[in-house]
Amino acid sequence: MKTGLLLLPLAFGLTLGQAQAQTIPNGTLDTWATRNNVEAPANWLNTDDAVAAAPFGALLPTRIQTGTVTKSTDFQQGTFAARLESKTVSVPLLGSVVAPGILALGNKPSANSTYPGGLPFTIRPASMQFYYKLAGTNVASDKPTAAVQLTRTVSGRQEPIATGLLTFTTTADNYTLATVPLVYTSSAAPDSIHIAFASGSNVSITAVPPTSSLTAGTTFLIDNVTMVGVATSNRTALDTHSLNVYPNPSTSGVFALQADEPALRAAPYSILDVTGRVVRTATATSATTAPRTIDLRGQAAGLYTLRLDTSDGRTVVQKLVVE
Numbered sequence: 001m002k003t004g005l006l007l008l009p010l011a012f013g014l015t016l017g018q019a020q021a022q023t024i025p026n027g028t029l030d031t032w033a034t035r036n037n038v039e040a041p042a043n044w045l046n047t048d049d050a051v052a053a054a055p056f057g058a059l060l061p062t063r064i065q066t067g068t069v070t071k072s073t074d075f076q077q078g079t080f081a082a083r084l085e086s087k088t089v090s091v092p093l094l095g096s097v098v099a100p101g102i103l104a105l106g107n108k109p110s111a112n113s114t115y116p117g118g119l120p121f122t123i124r125p126a127s128m129q130f131y132y133k134l135a136g137t138n139v140a141s142d143k144p145t146a147a148v149q150l151t152r153t154v155s156g157r158q159e160p161i162a163t164g165l166l167t168f169t170t171t172a173d174n175y176t177l178a179t180v181p182l183v184y185t186s187s188a189a190p191d192s193i194h195i196a197f198a199s200g201s202n203v204s205i206t207a208v209p210p211t212s213s214l215t216a217g218t219t220f221l222i223d224n225v226t227m228v229g230v231a232t233s234n235r236t237a238l239d240t241h242s243l244n245v246y247p248n249p250s251t252s253g254v255f256a257l258q259a260d261e262p263a264l265r266a267a268p269y270s271i272l273d274v275t276g277r278v279v280r281t282a283t284a285t286s287a288t289t290a291p292r293t294i295d296l297r298g299q300a301a302g303l304y305t306l307r308l309d310t311s312d313g314r315t316v317v318q319k320l321v322v323e
Contacts, residue, residue, distance in 0.1 A: 023226070024105065024193070024195070024225050024226060024227060025042075025043040025105075025119055026041055026042045026043045026044065027224065027225040027226055028077075028078045028079075028223070028224055028225075029041050029044070029075075029078075029080055029081055029082045029222065029223055029224070029225070030078045030079040030080050031043075032071050032080065036048065036052075036065075037065070038065055039070070039071055040069065041071075041082055041103070043105065043106070043107060043119065044082070044103055044104065044105055044106070045102075045103070045104045045105075045106050045107070045109050045117050046068070046069035046101075046102060046103060046104075047066045047068040047069055047099055047100065047101055047102040048064060048065055048066055048068075048069075049104075049109040050102055050104075050109060051064045051066065051099075052064070052109070053109035064089065064091065066087060066089045066099050067085075067087060068084060068085055068086065068087050068089075068099055068100065068101035068102070068199070069082060069083070069084055069085075069101045069102070069103055070082075070083045070085070071083070072221060074133070074221060075223050076131035076175040076223040076224055077131075077223065077224055078223070078224065081221050081222060081223035082103050082197075082221070082222045082223070083101070083219060083220075083221050084100070084101025084102070084103055084144075084197060084198065084199040084219070084220040084221070084222065085101050085199055085217070085218065085219045085220070086098055086099065086100045086101060086136075086142065086199045086200050086214045086215065086216055086217065086218045086219075087099060087101075087216055087217075088216045097212045098200075098203075098212045098213075098214040098215065098216050099203075099212065099214075100142075100144075100198045100199045100200040100201075100203055100212075100214055100218075101197075101198065101199040101220060102196065102197070102198050102199075103196065103197045103198075103222060104117040104194070104195065104196040104197075105117055105118065105119055105193065105194060105195040105196070106118045106119055106194070107119075117194055117196075118151070118192040118193060118194040119192065119193060120191065120192060120193075121150065121190055121191070121192055121193035122189055122190060122191060123189075123190075123227075123230075124150070124161075124162070124184070124189065124190070124230065124231045125182065125227035125228060125229055125230065125231060126181065126182060126228065126229030126230060126231045127164065127179050127180055127181045127182055127227070127228055127229055128146070128148045128164060128179070128180040128182070128195065128225065128226070128227055128228075129177060129178065129179050129180070129225075129226050129227075129228050130146065130177075130178055130222055130223065130224060130225040130226070131175045131176065131177055131178070131222075131223045131224050132146075132168075132172060132175065132176060132178055132220065132221060132222055132223070133172055133173065133174065133175055133176070133219075133220075133221040134168055134170075134171050134172045134218075134219070134220055134221070135171055135173070135218070135219045136171065136215060136217055136218030136219060137215060137217065137218075138215035138218065139168065139169060139170060139171050139218060140169040140170070141213075141215070142199070142200035142201070142214050142215055142218045143167045143168065143169060143200065143201045144167070144168045144197075144198060144199050144200055144201070144218065144220045145165065145166065145167050145168070145196075145197070145198045145200075145201045146165070146166045146168075146178065146180055146195075146196075146197050147163075147164065147165045147166075147180075147194075147195070147196045147197075148162075148163070148164045148165075148180055148182065148193070148194065148195045148196075148227075149162070149163050149164075149193070149194040149195075150162040150163075150182065150190035150192070150193055150194075151190060151191070151192045151193075151194065152186070152188050152189070152190050152191050152192070153191055153192070158192070159186070160185060160186070160303075160305075161184065161185070161186045161188055161189075161190040162182040162183060162184040162185065162186075162190070162231070163182065163183050163185070163272065164180040164181055164182045164183060165180065165277070166178060166180045167201065168220075175221075175223070182231060183272075183307075184231055185305050185317050185319070193227070195225065197220065197222050198220075199214075199218050199219065199220040200212075200214035200215075200218055243257070243258075243259045243264055243308070243316055243318055244257075244258045244259065245257050245258075245294065245306060245318050245320060246258075248320055248321060249321035249322065249323045250296070250320070250321070250322055250323065251323045252297065253295065253296040253297040253298070253299060253322050254293065254294070254295055254296070254297060255293070255294040255295075255296070255320060256291035256292070256293060256294070257291060257292040257293075257294055257306075258291045258292075261310075262287035263287070263310040263311060264308060264310060264316060265287045265288065265292060266284055266285050266286060266287035266311075267284060267308040267309055267310045267311070267316075268281070268282060268283050268284045268308070268309055269281070269282050269294075269306060269307060269308045269309075270282075270306075270307050271294070271296065271304050271305065271306050271307070271320070272304065272305045272307065273299070273300075273302065273303075273304055279296070279299055279304070280294070280295075280296065280299075282294075284311070294306065294320075296320070296322050299322055300322070301322050301323055302321075302322060303319060303320070303321055304319070304320040304321070304322065305317060305318075305319055305320070306318045306319070306320050
């Protein structure tokens, strides 16, 4: 399980329907049970689960207990909250690393899955909401993160339906409501939801050896996670008829963008990988008849999403494949 999640723009061709909360199993984080000798919230995975599922996990003489996710009585509402804290952890044979507190919805960890964990979910909400507190001396650098993905299994493969990410750079002494809007790249209904929180990003605890530039002591309290609203595509959110990006797939990672409308040719864009991480951005440019170059050289082979936001308020999405 890897964290390296960046802030996404908030609006993406979505309008908010009736603001009705949609239940996440144990989204209140009030139900905890002992698992592998550690108390953990029901229906949620933690950092220890991620380490155990990592490639080096089977090589360790004992299961690592990081203590980075604990039950807290400092709650927003209910009985308990989850406390995620970055801590220095000694990993046998590999040395010490500052591990983030990781909380991920689900019961089955998999370090090899693009979408670890996850539970069944079949509706299309507009956003995720939760309450949080955040403390630490280096929060801006550590970048605690909240992420949500909706997926659908097609021919045995999980395909992204919607993604939302939020990175925090300032502390919050009191419980604060956070909203993570969902970015929809498909009109299909999902079959699973994946939610993850981390007390720091830009770290991989599943790599060999683990790598981290986090600061020990950053603390992220999470409580009352819900999905709200109903997402409805606006008039152009998924309209790609006037947009041509080629070659697609691209073996070189270089694409040419051509569009009939000047507004599309000149629009600023962002490119997201399958986890929702922004890997490229470009500002608005002057509209010309020449194709515009999109350069994904250096990025891993796989599926990417191109998003253009026009000056007249439209959003256009196109999938890109790097081979």
